[in-house]
Structures are given as C-alpha cells and as structure tokens.
Amino acid sequence: VTEDTIVKKLRRRAPLIGDDCAVIPSPHNVDLLFTTDFSIEGVHFTRKSTAEEIGYRAVARSISDIAAMGGKPLYCLVSIALAPWTRPRWIDGLYRGIHKMLRKAKASLAGGDISHADQLVCDVMVCGFVASGKALLRSGARRGDILYVSGPLGGWRHRPVVVPQLAAGRKLIGKATACMDISDGLALDLHRLCNASKVAAKLDSIPLLKSATIEQALHDGEDYELLYTAPPRVRVPGIRIGTIVKGTPGAITFRDGPVSPRGYDHMRATTTISPQ
Amino acid sequence: VTEDTIVKKLRRRAPLIGDDCAVIPSPHNVDLLFTTDFSIEGVHFTRKSTAEEIGYRAVARSISDIAAMGGKPLYCLVSIALAPWTRPRWIDGLYRGIHKMLRKAKASLAGGDISHADQLVCDVMVCGFVASGKALLRSGARRGDILYVSGPLGGWRHRPVVVPQLAAGRKLIGKATACMDISDGLALDLHRLCNASKVAAKLDSIPLLKSATIEQALHDGEDYELLYTAPPRVRVPGIRIGTIVKGTPGAITFRDGPVSPRGYDHMRATTTISPQ
Numbered sequence: 001v002t003e004d005t006i007v008k009k010l011r012r013r014a015p016l017i018g019d020d021c022a023v024i025p026s027p028h029n030v031d032l033l034f035t036t037d038f039s040i041e042g043v044h045f046t047r048k049s050t051a052e053e054i055g056y057r058a059v060a061r062s063i064s065d066i067a068a069m070g071g072k073p074l075y076c077l078v079s080i081a082l083a084p085w086t087r088p089r090w091i092d093g094l095y096r097g098i099h100k101m102l103r104k105a106k107a108s109l110a111g112g113d114i115s116h117a118d119q120l121v122c123d124v125m126v127c128g129f130v131a132s133g134k135a136l137l138r139s140g141a142r143r144g145d146i147l148y149v150s151g152p153l154g155g156w157r158h159r160p161v162v163v164p165q166l167a168a169g170r171k172l173i174g175k176a177t178a179c180m181d182i183s184d185g186l187a188l189d190l191h192r193l194c195n196a197s198k199v200a201a202k203l204d205s206i207p208l209l210k211s212a213t214i215e216q217a218l219h220d221g222e223d224y225e226l227l228y229t230a231p232p233r234v235r236v237p238g239i240r241i242g243t244i245v246k247g248t249p250g251a252i253t254f255r256d257g258p259v260s261p262r263g264y265d266h267m268r269a270t271t272t273i274s275p276q
Numbered sequence: 277v278t279e280d281t282i283v284k285k286l287r288r289r290a291p292l293i294g295d296d297c298a299v300i301p302s303p304h305n306v307d308l309l310f311t312t313d314f315s316i317e318g319v320h321f322t323r324k325s326t327a328e329e330i331g332y333r334a335v336a337r338s339i340s341d342i343a344a345m346g347g348k349p350l351y352c353l354v355s356i357a358l359a360p361w362t363r364p365r366w367i368d369g370l371y372r373g374i375h376k377m378l379r380k381a382k383a384s385l386a387g388g389d390i391s392h393a394d395q396l397v398c399d400v401m402v403c404g405f406v407a408s409g410k411a412l413l414r415s416g417a418r419r420g421d422i423l424y425v426s427g428p429l430g431g432w433r434h435r436p437v438v439v440p441q442l443a444a445g446r447k448l449i450g451k452a453t454a455c456m457d458i459s460d461g462l463a464l465d466l467h468r469l470c471n472a473s474k475v476a477a478k479l480d481s482i483p484l485l486k487s488a489t490i491e492q493a494l495h496d497g498e499d500y501e502l503l504y505t506a507p508p509r510v511r512v513p514g515i516r517i518g519t520i521v522k523g524t525p526g527a528i529t530f531r532d533g534p535v536s537p538r539g540y541d542h543m544r545a546t547t548t549i550s551p552q
Binding site (some may be wrong): 021022024025034035036037038040042043044074075077079081110112113115116117118121123125128133186 | 298300302310311312313314319320350357385387392393394399401514
C-alpha cells in the first residue's frame, strides 16, 4: 500500500480531497482552505533537532500547504501526543517554535488536543482562505505550459529553515495553471501534479541549494518551495525548470532520461511508484 | 504536568482556547466551531476493538465536541498514522467506521494526512457552526442553576456505542447557561465546568447505565453525554443531577461528601487534580 493508493481510495468517497488543502466554498466571496499535517518522531524528525525546530517545522508544513493554494492562513489547531521522554522545558521549546511560525504566518492558535504516545506526534491543522474560485490547484497544467519552482532545491539535508512561500503563492493567483508545494521531493511531487493534470513533464535544469546534488533535489523531501506551471505568454516570478509536454500522464524526463517518481512516501519510507 | 496545566499555559497565549471547540466569528451570522481529538492505540483504544469501532469512535469524539457547543458539524479532516500491524482489510474497516459516523452526523470528509507510527494514531478535526454568539460555553453556570445530564452515565465499560448528542445540544441554545460533553468522567468534567464558571456544584443523584456503578459514572470516561446548567425557571430536557452552589470554585460534593476531580487525564493516565 502506498500513500497515493490510500489517497486515491479516499478520494473516491470524498470528492474534495486531492490538493494540498481541501477547498470549501463559503459566504462573502471566499473559499476556506483546510489542511492537516503530521510531524512524527522517527518519521518526520529525530530527537537530534531542537524542540523549537520541531515545533516550528510542524506548523510550517501545514502553512506551506496554504501557500501552495495561494491562500492566507487564519487559524491553527495543534494536537500533540507527548512521548515519555518529553520534559516540561522541552515542551516549552516546542511551543516557542510553534508560536514563532504562527507569528511569521500571521495565524492564530485556536486550540488543539493533548495526549501521550510512545513517540512524539504533532498534528497541525490550518484553516485559511482565498478569493472564491481562485485557489491554485494541481490539476490545471496544460501541454506547452512552462514549469517553475519558487527557489532552489536540495532537500532537508541542505535546508535548515523552512520558509512557507505565502507571498510567492499569492502572486501566482490568476496566473499559474497548477501549483503545489514540494514536500516529498521534486520527482514525486511533479509526478503527482502531472497525474492530477493528466500531462507529462520535461525537466531541463534544476536550481540547487549550496552543496546539494540533483539526486537530492529530485528525491529528498522537505524543500517546501512551490512547484507551478503557467502558459509561456504569462509572466510569473520564479525559476524556470522545464516544460509540460505530451506523454504518458505522470511521466517525467530530465535531460531526456526518465525520472523515477521516487520520493518520501509515508507508507514505505522510500518507494518507487510507476507512472500510471 | 497535567493536561489541565498545559491547557492553562496554552490559554495564556491563545485567548480562544478553553471550551470543547474554538469559536471563530465568521460572516453571515454564524460562528465557526473547530475541534480536534486524538484516538491513540493503548491510550484511547486497544486492538481488542474492531477497526470499524475504532474509526467510528475516533470521529464521534470530535462530533461530540460540536454537540457540546450546540453546533452542527460540517467538515472533517482525518489524519491517520498507521501502525506496522495494520493490514489493508483492517484499514478498510477503519474507514467504514469513520464514514458511518460521518453519515450519521451529516458531515463530509474534506481531507487529512496519512503517515505511519509505532502505534495507530488518528486525529480527527471537525469544523462546524452555530448561530453568532449562541455557542454553549463552559463558563456561564451561576449559583442556583440546576445541573443536568442528557442521559445515564457509566463510562466506557458500559457504553458500547457512542452517540454524539447533536440534537440535545441544539435544543439547549438560548437556555443552558453552561454546557460541555462528558469525555473524561463526570467528576473531572464537572470540575472543569465549575472552574470555568468559578462556581461549585452539589450532586444529588446520578443516573446510571445498566450495571454501572456510581464510581464508574464519576471517574471513568467516554460517556459523551452532555453536562449542562440552566436557571430553575428555564425548562430544558434532560436528567436533573444537582445544583450549582456557592463554594470554592471547582469543588464538587455528592450526597454531602467531597468528590475528587479524578478522571482520565492524558498526561497521567489517572490522576487527581486538587480543586483550584
């Protein structure tokens, strides 16, 4: 079972699922955006990180999903299952990190749940909004569109601080044909965008963080830059990395060789998903 | 560290926290309600329960928080960290239970996150609504008010199916002075209601589920009946169990003896919290 298989199964029952956030029409010309992301010890972080880093990143992951839809975050629910090893001072650090990211994103903590587990588990829900019908989706990329990223890539080894691209996302409204954030690596996330849009992609060049490799940019996760497409005639900010082309939906090439949509899959740690 | 200490600390920073749901003013004369609840293997359930029961109950816990505010549920995000022992058929059962409760509550699944952990962790966020300013809070109980529950109590050992009291909650709007759901046992939850309202309570009689004891009704959790107060002149449905009285805030008596606010505390499994 891969993460994508489970999401596909869920989507059959709930037509709202499939993008970085659920989009809920609401009065006053806004759509509400809902997203939730786990941060689990041993899966998303290790105890080598500081409590503040863990809290900051747990919130940043969800805020990045709001950025990917071109939205603004409003409220946040933070659920925490504390592990036996957590001490009061450590928990203080965790909340410092949580509040630091919330302040940066201008979002408010509205509540949450507290419990305990064998390993530390955070689940961060964010509610945001975007103008009605303007949310950036994964499904609008068209053949001939140019493919962009909002910044250089390299994966978690080379990116000590996550910066959700809220301003970048909002600038893409009405311009980008598809958008998502890169949380599980460029290869797997681009594969998802292409699948949602029923197109293929041709990568030409990949901007790298200092000392990062192409391999890491393609297959490591946690970059949280935006990945988006726009027609050639539309000027958008960002770094051009390739083109949307005709081909098997979900298929990706880089310098004319096939790229495996391998990345961080939460059901298998690392896995390969064959295009279609 | 007890659960209540952590919540108190959080509340200092986030003035919205303190009731069963966060209440967020919204256009069109409604307040949005947000709540999230963990269901963790070994904490909230064991593998003795069926997958369907676990899924059903995980959603029911959050829906019950909406009921406690007099609200109607709308959307739901379900995050699941799968344990190594979960098999595809078991996961199907879990989702069957989740969807069964969602259908009963007329709520839609809008999304979620999927990951893995050493033990099964579900976190269910529900967004609901209530007419502006009408949400039932914990903090409005006044001396002389009558204390009610929506049904007989007895704790999880005697209650195989959780039924969130959505209809009961909505009937209390404009009538009850304070309301919450009983998730951690009558004693601890009444203690919380009294603390929030800065009053004491005198219990006279406690309606029991078949073969349940007073001890279980007071200190076991998971009843999910509503606990509420109303002035003597206001007619409300439910079962009368006592009175709000003058006294140390949070103090409870039953048949003139003191009741310890002991119940399910997620920081200590079972713990005693001294009134105040």
